[in-house]
Amino acid sequence: MSKLYIVPTPIGNLEDMTFRAIRVLKEVDLILAEDTRTSGKLLKHFEIATHMHSHHMHNEHKTVENLVKRLQAGETIALISDAGTPAISDPGFLLTRACVENGIDVECLPGATAFVPAIVNSGLPNDKFVFEGFLPDKKGRQTRFLALQEEYRTMIFYVSPHKLNKTLAEFVQYFGADRPISVSRELSKLHEETVRGTADEVLKHFEAKPAKGEIVVCVGGKSLK
Secondary structure, three states: OOEEEOEEEEOOOHHHOOHHHHHHHHHOOOEEEEOHHHHHHHHHOOOOOEEEEEEEOOHHHHHHHHHHHHOOOOEEEEEEEOOOOOOOOOOOOOHHHHHHHOOOOOOEOOOOHHHHHHHHHOOOOOOOEEEOOOOOOOOOOOOOOHHHHHHOOOOEEEEOOOHHHHHHHHHHHHHHHOEEEEOOOOOOOOEEEEEEEEEHHHHHHHHHHHOOOOOOEEEEOOOOO
C-alpha cells in the first residue's frame, strides 16, 4: 500500500536513531533526502541501501506533483531531512499537504526534534509555548518582534550562530534586558551547552565567547503580573 513516511533522524548523536526508523528506511521504495551527501553517511552507518533522491527547499515545488503520482501508483516513500523531523523548519510541508489533499496515507514517526530538549532543559515554563523557528532576515523582522512583545508563552527560536549576538541584542531591545533566556547549542553532540540567564547576561556571555554549531533559543514570555 502506498504511503509517505516522515522519518526523523538524529540531530547529532547517531544513537538517537530509532529501530523503527531504520526498518522503515530499509523497506520503502525510495528515500527523499534534503542533502543526499549528508544523509548518505547516515544510511551507510546503518547499512541502509535504499535508493535516494534529493528533495530540498529549492526543488520541492517542482517535484511534488511527480512524487504524488509515484505514490498513487503504489510506491512507498520516506522523507528525511539533514537532522531532526522533516517539515519543522525543513522541507516536507508541501509534499505532506499534497498527499493529504490527494488521499494518500501519511505517517510521521516520532523522533528527534531540537526544540523539545531545548525547552525542557531551559527551566522556562513549558506547559504552553510558541515555536517561531527562524525569524525573518529583513522584511517583517521588526514587525514580528513588535507582535511578540505581548506574547506570554515561552518562545522558541532557531538561530544561526553568526546571527546569535544580533538576535540577542534585539531580544534586549524588544523584550527587555531582564527577560529570561536559555540558549542551547549542539544538542546531543560532544560540545553540547546550555547558557541560561537574563537577555543581557546571555548576550554578554556570547559577545565574550562567540557561539558555534546548531542553536535553539528559548525566551520567557511577558509576565502577566
